[in-house]
Amino acid sequence: MGYSKELLEQLNYGEGETLYGDTPLAILKAFLQSGVSYLGGYPGSPTAGLIDVISDAYEPVLKKKGIYFDCSGNEASAAALLSASISYPMRGCVNWKIVGTNVASDALSHISSSGVTGGALIIVGEDYGCDSTCVAERALPFALKSTMAVIDPRGDLEHVAKMVEAGFELSEYSNMPVMYLLSTRVAHIMNKMTCRDNKEPKISMINRLDDLITDLEKIPLPPFTFDHEKKKYHERIPAAKRFILERKLNEFFEGAESSMGIITHGMIYNSLMRCLYNLGEASLYGECRVPILNLNVTNPLVPEEIILFLRDKKAVLIVEEGMPNLMEEQIRAIAQRAKLGLDIFGKDILPQAGEYTPDHIAKGVGQFLLKNTLSDYEKERIKERSEFTEKHKERAANFLKQPVTKRNPVFCTGCPERPIFTAIKILEEDYGRSYYASDIGCYSMSGLPPFDLSNSITGMGIGLASAGALSRMANKRVISFMGDGTFWHSGLTSSVANAVYNNQNAILIILENFWTSMTGHHENPASGKNMRQEGVGMDIEKALRGAGVRWIKTVDPYDLRESMEVLGEAYEEDEGLRVIISRGECQLEKTRREKIVLKKNIKDGRRIVQKKLGVDPDVCTGDHSCMRFNGCPSLTLKDSPTILRDDPVAHIEHSCVGCGLCGEIAHAAVLCPSFYRVEIIDNPSLFDRIGAKINRSLLHMVSRNGWSG
């Protein structure tokens, strides 16, 4: 979709003006207000929007200010970009999704060892609810082991932007890189915020550096590594703590019930407040009977601040989302060291797993409130309120005897990746099942109905490598899928080079669709241009040859027969690495681009031929075999035209883009004669029209039934 000119123009707003937009736009505005010099990142949910807005704003805004935008090859490259801030006072920010932190972690360890001079911010898409392809894990442990500060903002657009600015300052003040957690819901807020003036970057593509510093002490090699270690714990962390206290980055909210307290963090504050509001303990404006300490910085914790909050309290609840609950353990240790002797509750009464939504924590929070002295009347009320949601959910969940059918995501209409899975599915009838090592991308959905072609997903770029042992130890063919984005992310080295080096007996199918589609159509090295819209050509086949792959074939995915033949050859070969490149542009992107041209051409009177597929409802008997090989959104069901048949028949909706796969399937899997293709000619030529006329009169002769085509 992209950001419109009007939205992007708001990036130039000054002090006091009101910006309307979503979280990525607000964050980019905060970058500009912080005088950032460079940006980078690798797209993934929920931070993909950030890459979108940066790349859309590059030409009209960023480039003019001399801000560099690195279309990072993967998260490790993005993290390495922050090296620029080690010795020079320039601010930079990179971003990626939570699991990207694993890829980036080598670079992060080194940079955080050296320490930074300019503010270095890492925006990590914290996705503990697992709304995208990721595992349930937190960024906090990474920060703890590499000594980085962590900012976790409340769910409020203006606050999100404010904390970005604070993050750069904290980083500069403490010489630590700062992780900034952007959770899924917070990453997708639409709201307004009040702006401040933008700052020009000190160092930029316009104001370049003249001298470069050679400072061995900044390089993590012995003996300096040990100095880094000392600095981390004796200088940087104490500095960060001072900064957090001085700038009051964490928020304290007073409450009448001074013997109790709740400590929470980031967006969980919003969930907690809604939970307390529903329990009748808080107002919508954040006034609450129980005092609350909300940590916007979750590492390092400031013992003085914690002790101040805990002192004189009898019971405190720590509402911390996710495991390991490092904050809770630290707070317990702080309390113990200070010999405070109060009751601390946390994961013992709150759920250990799962996203902390207001209803998920209601029971635990209610239990905590009940533990303290309250009147019987109040007790009864809290108990009833805190259990209400649970009971309501249970009643709703059990209301329908037959639960509502699941709806899994599917490959889009006309997707070039689907036909390969169809081919493999049809071939299973002859060759049996193989071991399918999947990877991260749209094609991860091959594991879902109707294909069910996935035995493993191990991480990005390592699907093929994950089958290394099995390709020698199982009597099954190994087939791995990989997209072009994933190939250039790390697949070439981690999977392909590894397979050639080990002479792995496997088939690798590279789905080259020229876009990183799953994250919302980002350019990748296969696109022919980068995200700054500069032309770059990178050739997968040449890279494969260079890596020593001998067996390489390229197929057109829409030619099902060809794909099946080539797959069959690869199946029969049974030796070494066979790579099949299935080349077809992402249909969404292609249609989006071509629709405009097509409309114009038709309007201009050019002869245009378009294709659409259809099903004859009276020929279809409704056995739905076609559905089990396909899963196209536009191939669906409708009532049979005859009242004799109770089951629905197949039907193709107008959204069909005419890729022809369903017809090909009817052929390749020998299904039925129900499918047909219509070729529609707009602005037909004289030849077309005369031909059609002659044809019509001939047909009329044969049929004698007033043929009206």
Added chain:
Amino acid sequence: MMQNKSDLIKIFIPAVGGQGGGVLTEWLVQAFFLEEYDVQGISLPGLSQRGGSTVYYLEAHPKSASGNRQIIFAQFPVPGEVDVIISQEFLELGRALQLGYGSDKTTIVTSTHRVFSTLEKMPVGSGIYADENLRKIASSFSSRFIEIDALKLSRENGMDELAVNAILLGAVSASGVLPLRRESFVESVEKVGVSVKASIRAFEVGYEHVSSRKSPDQKKSALVWDSFIRERADKLEDYAREEYLGRVSRIEAEFPSNLREILAESVFRLLEYQDTGYADEYMEEVRAVYEIDERSKSGGSRLTEHYAKNLALLMSYEDGIRVAELKIKSDRFKRIKEEMRLRDDQVFKVIDYLKPDAEELYGLLPYFLVAPMVRFTETGLFKKIWPRKKPLTFGQTPTTTSFSGYTMFWLLTRMKFMRRHSFRYRKEHALIKKYKESVKYYVSLDYRVGCLVAKSASMVKGYGKVRRRTMNAFARFIDNVIFPLAEFEKSKRKNYDITLEIGEEALKLISGETVDGIDKAEKMAREILEQRAA
């Protein structure tokens, strides 16, 4: 205790990824801004956008009520606390309600059209989730339930599928569930700037529909008998029309109203398929079974209903002749033009995907010619000469709208006179005979088992290998599931409850999404018998 009656409005929007829920959310956000509200909209992207279930969430609070204090918005809806659900698709409404987002304080505005999920499409039988369940949960978990078929409305007004969004927005505005003026909605659509003109038109369609209080769409209005007959009679040639109408008046005289349409449709189908004699044979059979229904104490005609439907379908099995006839029927091209939304200034071609296998082709030939050949192919000698495992198939893609393509189909239809002597006819009618006999036998044991058997033949469908597989599954279902169970209960003088229960269960397995349903069904029957025998 703090007061928690407030002016906070919580709106939950379930949708199917790709329906444009983000735009709908933005319209609402802007409309609230225009009326001086604090608002927070949340959209959820990710993998869920690829046609999966997805949700959007909105909270709004009037500035006038907050006295300049900042609202702490929540990013998650809370089950039982949602004020308004605006659902872009009917099944997704059901999912939202099943998760508890509806309650007695919720107003629901939903489109009732369905986007079928993959799991609903895959089963051999019907896997479509029942609308009545969705209506039931919607009326139990709401204070007000407003339903419109926004997709139908969009089609009736010549708009595309994405108009569903704006139609719903119009419905929301007209229903008054949100404290916003109509002008604010319109202005917000203009402000957001996504296909403004079309969206405002769609908004108005939705608005008019709800404000003029058109009643919700009735389920398929009962077909009017007369036009039902006329529609069919008109499609027949003159002499056949007379014959047809004569038979229809006999049906009217002899059968109750609930069977009339089924029988009239069947007779029409068989007349078109073969000839009057063939249709009469069918009627004879149905009459015999209807007598059983009349004699039975149940008083209904359930047995005849299943039997009449399935016998007609079995007798009009889809062979090459039938397919050719359907492919060149003149109303086919009319239908295609309508479905593809073709204009008269466009020229179009229709290309068919055909791939008959060998049996479908030689099956058309006379039995006495083919049978010896087929017997030969089953010998060891033949398998030595022709070691091919896969059946021989003949793929072609004729242009049916061209003279040559059309003529090919037309010539095929001329083979009708040979049909009753063909190899395929014998094979199909062997199965039909088995069906007839089984129904009569099992109904003599128990009426309900008879009905089950009568119903079960609907599993026979498809072409080529699929048809052979389903024919085989039907025979195995009768022989290996129903027969042993019924015999067992007969010998124990039981009341056939096990046969019924396991038989129904087996039918579910067979019409499931995998092709080995019959294997599972047989195994289940075997296990039950062993268990009972022990």
